[in-house]
Amino acid sequence: MRYCLNITFAILTALTIISCSSVPKGPAEITNIRGYGKTQLQLANLESDKGNYELALDYLEGAWGYAAQSDDPDLRIKVMLSRGNVYLYRGRLERARLDWDTALAEAQREGMNELAAAAKIHIARGMLLDAIGKGNADAALAMETELVFLKEMDNIKKEQTYLALAWAGAGLAEKEQGLWDKAEASLKNSLKIHESGNYLKRAAYDWYLIASVRSKAGNYASAVDALMQAVSFDRRAENSHGLGSDWTAVGDVYVKMGERGKAENAYLRAIEIFTAASMVNDLDMANKKLENLKK
Numbered sequence: 001m002r003y004c005l006n007i008t009f010a011i012l013t014a015l016t017i018i019s020c021s022s023v024p025k026g027p028a029e030i031t032n033i034r035g036y037g038k039t040q041l042q043l044a045n046l047e048s049d050k051g052n053y054e055l056a057l058d059y060l061e062g063a064w065g066y067a068a069q070s071d072d073p074d075l076r077i078k079v080m081l082s083r084g085n086v087y088l089y090r091g092r093l094e095r096a097r098l099d100w101d102t103a104l105a106e107a108q109r110e111g112m113n114e115l116a117a118a119a120k121i122h123i124a125r126g127m128l129l130d131a132i133g134k135g136n137a138d139a140a141l142a143m144e145t146e147l148v149f150l151k152e153m154d155n156i157k158k159e160q161t162y163l164a165l166a167w168a169g170a171g172l173a174e175k176e177q178g179l180w181d182k183a184e185a186s187l188k189n190s191l192k193i194h195e196s197g198n199y200l201k202r203a204a205y206d207w208y209l210i211a212s213v214r215s216k217a218g219n220y221a222s223a224v225d226a227l228m229q230a231v232s233f234d235r236r237a238e239n240s241h242g243l244g245s246d247w248t249a250v251g252d253v254y255v256k257m258g259e260r261g262k263a264e265n266a267y268l269r270a271i272e273i274f275t276a277a278s279m280v281n282d283l284d285m286a287n288k289k290l291e292n293l294k295k
Contacts, residue, residue, distance in 0.1 A: 037066030037075050041082060048086050049201040051241030051279070058085050063253035073110045081115075081122050093130045100126065117155035118162040124148035125169040128176075137176050140168040148216045164193040164202070170210060184210055203243050204233035211249060220257045224250060240277035244270045248286050255293065263293055 023064035044059035060083045067075040084099035104119035106112075124145040131137035146169075153166035170184035189207035193199075210225035227250045234242035267290040274283035 011185050014260065016101075031068040033066050034072055034075060037063045037070065037072070037079070038183060040066065041075070041079055044086075045082055046201075048082065048089070049205075049242075050239055051089075051282075053086050053090055057083070060086065067102065073112060074115070077107050077112065077115045077119070080106075082116060084122060084126070088126050088129065091133075093126055095124065096126050113155055114157055114159060116160075117138065117152040118159060118165075120148060120152050121166045121169060125165065125172075126150075128159060128169065128172055132172070132176065133284065139177055142173045142176035146170055146177070160193050160197060161202075163201070164190040164199075168194070168209065171213070180213055183213045187213065200233050200237035201239045201242055204230045204237065204239065204246070208242075208246060208249065211253070215253050215256065220253050223253050226251065232237060240273055241279060241282065242278070244273040244279065244282055244286065248282075248289065250291060251286075260293060264290065267293065 004010035004166045019286050040063035041061045044056045044063060047053075047059060048056040060079060063075070066085070067079050068212075080099040080103035084096040084103070087093075087096040087099065100119055102124045104116055104123070107119055108117035112255075126156060128137060128141065128145045131141055149166045149170040151171075153163055155165040156166065167190035171190065172184045174186055176184035187206055187210045191203055191210070194203040194206055207226050210229065211223045214220075214226055225270035227246050230246045231250075232282055234246055247266050247270035251263045251270065254263035254266060270286040271283060271290065274286055
């Protein structure tokens, strides 16, 4: 009897162990929300690079919804940084600062030092670009923002696009100080990152900025060379906004060179592009430049 009981107990114990070790697992959790948000953010950045700011804001609204649903600090911060850029490009610095300041506070609260550095870079860049656009970027502001870019880029370890943004910002600050060689070197550091990452539109913009440095320094022929590099990248990217802006800038440089015929041809090319792409504001600007040339 004791032998039978021992066998029965052994069998029950084995069955218990087997049943516990083979508890069926549930299906893998589906975590698509962050993925959807990242896709929306990528689309927003693409449209922003092309100058389609309203569409970019639409995508950013969707990206923010997914970021909020998933309560993902990384995605939340990146959406706010990008949204601030779009508001800056639309001339709304105060609204941009609201996003960047909020992003900085959240990054610091979450201990995300790299994104905190990225937020500081965005804030400094916004201040500088706004001042340049208004024609009141003095040497003090240029030096102040340059120091921010150079300091914070040391804290960017993974996010290379933010590092490129810092180098480009440093280049602009150095340009405002008349440090032509240093400015071009900084912008070429940004260009190197964008070329290696195959960011065609951003590489084109780097060349556009390099051209502005050369033009400001009086090196007009090399400025045109840089702009044709920008045209090459924007053609590959099929970036109509960038192409129209490139050809408009070519016209501006030729005006400085006294090459009125070449300037007119460049403005006409820009007008063709903006007309085909239905970019009304840019078209008006190019038309005014052409009209002024003919006076």
